[in-house]
Amino acid sequence: IAGITQAPTSQILAAGRRMTLRCTQDMRHNAMYWYRQDLGLGLRLIHYSNTAGTTGKGEVPDGYSVSRANTDDFPLTLASAVPSQTSVYFCASSRTPSSPGELFFGEGSRLTVL
């Protein structure tokens, strides 16, 4: 593993189903983030974690939950998927929450909810 790994890369899901997007990093970064990217819109922050054991809500948290049991893993769960959650989801990390260093992104998970 080098950097951030997301799984699955692509998924088609029926509305109402539960789905977990996985994210693992091997850079020992403290901060991790989940974004969604939709056509014509900027990246929007769903949830974040400044350090293991803590999480926070971003700009669009409704319908999503996260956990940060350890430094490396930051899964995103859709409890009951709806079509408006069709999007490309990016997991990202940074060395510290407030560092001006760059964000490192995973390759994205393309989710389609029917």
Next chain:
Amino acid sequence: GQNIDQPTEMTATEGAIVQINCTYQTSGFNGLFWYQQHAGEAPTFLSYNVLDGLEEKGRFSSFLSRSKGYSYLLLKELQMKDSASYLCAVLDSNYQLIWGAGTKLIIKP
């Protein structure tokens, strides 16, 4: 509210120079970032500005004017591989990144 504005799409010729502008209105300012995103791929970091002025990094330069809420990304000696979307993002007073919708740059031979 917080807002980042950048052109939706730009077209330029291989070998030429292009300037992509970004204006912002945010709650506080702790730096401005430019990212490059090729179609179907993840964004990758290009540059960071926190003080006024020009930061040069090879063929790419980024400029910031905090008093005007304005930045630009300058790409020189354009190559076909520079065809991508360029995302402007501002770190606000809460250290949250606010993202623009991105500028799709099309390079023609």
